[in-house]
Amino acid sequence: MHGVELTDRESTILQSVIEGYVKEAKPVSSSAVVRMSSVSLSSATVRNVMRALEEKGLILQPHTSAGRIPTDLGYRYYVDNLVKPAGLTPGERKAIGNELAKLVHCDLATVLAGISHMVSEASREMAVAVAPSGGGQVIEQVALVAIGAGRIMAVVATDVGPTRTAVLTTDGTFHRTEVSKAADLLNEWLRGVTLSEASATILKRFAEQDPAPDGWLGGLLDGVRVFLSPGGSERIHYEGARYIFRHPEFSTDASSLGEILDSEETLADVVRGPVRAAEVRVVIGAENVCSGMNRMSLVAGTYRIGGVVGRMGVIGPTRMKYPRLIGLVGYFSKVLDDLLAE
Amino acid sequence: MHGVELTDRESTILQSVIEGYVKEAKPVSSSAVVRMSSVSLSSATVRNVMRALEEKGLILQPHTSAGRIPTDLGYRYYVDNLVKPAGLTPGERKAIGNELAKLVHCDLATVLAGISHMVSEASREMAVAVAPSGGGQVIEQVALVAIGAGRIMAVVATDVGPTRTAVLTTDGTFHRTEVSKAADLLNEWLRGVTLSEASATILKRFAEQDPAPDGWLGGLLDGVRVFLSPGGSERIHYEGARYIFRHPEFSTDASSLGEILDSEETLADVVRGPVRAAEVRVVIGAENVCSGMNRMSLVAGTYRIGGVVGRMGVIGPTRMKYPRLIGLVGYFSKVLDDLLAE
DNA sequence: CTTAGCACTCTTATAAGGAGAGTGCTAAGG
DNA sequence: CCTTAGCACTCTCCTTATAAGAGTGCTAAG
Structure with missing residues (x-):
């Protein structure tokens, strides 16, 4: 370089x-x-x-x-x-601080939407927020909550990042103590296991059981297994696609944009790239791995909020306002870290 | 008409x-x-x-x-x-049935992503899946799960549609029985209340308490209140934006598309429109409320899966393959209803 | 090393002409 | 009265030509 x-x-x-x-x-x-x-x-x-x-x-x-x-x-x-990162005006700082404080208690989807919304508004560019990739997270706790009429909600909390939930519908009825027993079993099996290994672990432990769980419990365990199997939806949110179309270089041919918006995995990979905490990374044009983005740049940083550590980024044409955007992403990173430290 | x-x-x-x-x-x-x-x-x-x-x-x-x-x-x-809705080939039917069955146990985000993915793949158009609008849902149960280190996960289950979860970070330590007591209190307050009233209800009941809860419990209750306040993220997912760019009418000027992709609320409204269950509705060009869509059409239907009743739709140019798309959306509706009936 | 001057090149805008496609109209035929 | 062949007319699209303008590269002088 x-x-x-x-x-x-x-x-x-x-x-x-x-x-x-x-x-x-x-x-x-x-x-x-x-x-x-x-x-x-x-x-x-x-x-x-x-x-x-x-x-x-x-x-x-x-x-x-x-x-x-x-x-x-x-x-x-x-x-x-x-480039000297541009500072934000006091008014902007105040507005951002207020908005971000509101997000602290929200669930993951709201956090992602909130951050991408704010960054997009402030930058007038498309903004993306991504949750940490799921596979490597370690399961801390599994909870099962009966919510009536044969429906059980399963909640999996990990050491960091989003919690995953699913409503499982089971045949027949069950007693409260049965549910709590099943939860204890799952916790015993899964605590300390990573998300990506969870499904296989259940299968293995299941086979070891003697007698094999069947009927209600068997169905439930299998439901949890399916729900934990890899390939769940990507945790990503973006906003501000409209800004891209306003740039003259994309007003005529925006077809590459379709590929980007669609492939959430690619988009997530792009934003995730090797960003270290408290560092703002800039990827310019053809430096992007994704060929559809070879005329665009990315300014990315990390955020930490409410137990979630993820990445956020701004995507626009290579002809972008780097000082402003680098300053902006850096400021978001910093404020969110400060919020967490409180 | x-x-x-x-x-x-x-x-x-x-x-x-x-x-x-x-x-x-x-x-x-x-x-x-x-x-x-x-x-x-x-x-x-x-x-x-x-x-x-x-x-x-x-x-x-x-x-x-x-x-x-x-x-x-x-x-x-x-x-x-x-138009006579086009039937699907046996191969398509089988593939769709298999894929859909997998979604039954997944959480909302995965369901939305899965449905929009499948519809988009099958239609070669942009597909959207929307969860029921949140405000009117009735709260069935609130659960609090301690997940260690001052973190508590709050889970709210409603009669239908998505569950909402959030991780709340509280000061100080707490005992397991305290958490369960707080959960009982919240359930007493909120069961039967709609999501949109939840936040106000907590405030009111909170004020009625004597002595007023403070310290740990006060903070927790306030956290739940904020997390339940209206304006959470829209529950919507779309896929296949790339297909829109492949249509010659949008390859040159796709700027209106930006507006559509961005405003998730608008998009949700468009898809939600007055569709009755088991009916496929077609909105053509300027019939759309949204001005940005006056050169596009929408084919929308309902889906029901894993306790979620929502809408899905296909969006493309008015110059779209109506027989195929109407048949497709209708088939998805039907299969999902059948799955639910099992 | 800097700069004025100038020829050269390439884009862009405008106009003109020809080819082609498809219609509207008219008049003849069933 | 409906249908159809024939034909003139219109409009788009493509190609070509020309002029204007912008900006450079080069050369030679300060």
């Missing part, structure tokens, strides 16, 4: 080109750079510098005799070396 | 125009009608009939000297009078 070294002047002009392009969505000419940047140079000199930047692969011309636009590499240098 | 009366010949030709347009996405000429429909008429005669259909507002010309395309009214007549 390293190896690109720029002089101060080159940096300044690269920054002007990028910020001009982000603002206007049109190739930036040498004279436009002179106009907007405070350097007192002639356009001819700027052209020479631009030529150097082009040779280093940071900007390019869409065609001969057009201005320059940034390449992915150009954005990368910009993000790594030139 | 009524008032349009067509002769047999007019019906046949309207059908040809619509089916030709659905297939080719291009205006249908009189000679094309002659070619595809089995009527043995000259193109000139067909032209005369088309003229009559145009005067009745069922078809129109995009411009002089072009073929005809159906209007919303034309599709309406077609759907009401000419």
Whole structure:
């Protein structure tokens, strides 16, 4: 990733080109750079510098005799070396703090929806919130709650992340003590087991039982097993797809967007990527694993709220307002950590 | 809605125009009608009939000297009078039955995801599944489950539809009997109350208590109250957005799609509309309340699975395969009802 | 190293012309 | 009276030509 070294002047002009392009969505000419940047140079000199930047692969011309636009590499240098995350206004901070505090007691779906809503509103871009991937979570407790008429609710709590619940419908009737006994059995079997192993564990333990549980209990155990089997719905939520269509680069051809919105797994993977807590990660254009996103960028961070540790991110064109978005995602991360620490 | 009366010949030709347009996405000429429909008429005669259909507002010309395309009214007549829902192949039926049976024991999010996935796959269109709107549901049971380290999970089961869960973090420690006492209290207060009244009920009962609960219990009750306050996340899931982009009418300008995908409330309202159980409803183009959908159609039905009664629908361009989609949605409704009856 | 000047290139907008598709109309035939 | 063949007319779409404009690359002078 390293190896690109720029002089101060080159940096300044690269920054002007990028910020001009982000603002206007049109190739930036040498004279436009002179106009907007405070350097007192002639356009001819700027052209020479631009030529150097082009040779280093940071900007390019869409065609001969057009201005320059940034390449992915150009954005990368910009993000790594030139961007200063923008601070939020006091009003924004207050609004965000108030809204987030409300989410602390909500269930997972509401948290995901709330975070993606807030981030999207603040960024005017599409925002995504993802819960931690389920497989590795360790089961802490299984609870069965009779809710009348042959229906039992199963609740599985893990060390971190979302709890999973399901309503199981069983044949016949059962006594309260039977339910509590079944719960004890399941807890004995599953405590400390990861979610991804849970289904297999039940099968194995079930086979070891002598006599094999049957009838009501057998049905119940099997219901729990199915409900815990891998491949449950992805825990992800996004909002602000409308903003993507407002960008001129996607107003004409947005077909790649369909793939992204649809494949929740891909989307989750993209956002999940290797983000360390308290770090904001930026993935630019073709750096994305997902080919459908090779003209988009992602600004991602972590959030922690109400026992859930997950990822959130902003997705938009590579031509996005990096300082603002990096500042924003960072601020959300920080506030949520502070909330948790209280 | 009524008032349009067509002769047999007019019906046949309207059908040809619509089916030709659905297939080719291009205006249908009189000679094309002659070619595809089995009527043995000259193109000139067909032209005369088309003229009559145009005067009745069922078809129109995009411009002089072009073929005809159906209007919303034309599709309406077609759907009401000419469409025979297409049956599914035995292979499809079997696949759908197997898949659906797996969903019975899953939690709500998985059910919604599963149904929208299956409908989308089968229809090759965008599919939406919505859970019943939450406000009117009656609370049946509240359960509190201690999951260690000051964390308590609250679970609210309702007469129908999704259960809501949240993890509440409380200060200090508590004894198991205290938790069970708090649960008894909440059950006494809330059983039979609707979700939308729950929050207010807690506040009222709380004020009546003497002495007022405080400390640990007070915090817990307030946590439950916040978690039950209205405005939780919408319970909706869709899949297949990619299919919309494949339709030529949306490949260029898909901006209205952004609005639809984003506003989950609108989307839910659209799909929820007045559908009676076991009835498939079709909403065509500008018949949609939502202005962003005035060039799209919806085929909606109900589903019942694992205690959840909700709506599902297919969304695509008005130029959609109505016979196939109506047959498909109807079949899903029927199979799910049968599954429930078992 | 910087800069003014200028030729060159490429895009974009506008106009014009021709080909093709499909209709509406008219008049003849069953 | 309904149907149909024939034909002129209209509108879109594609291609080509031309002009204007923007912006660069290069060269030579400061």
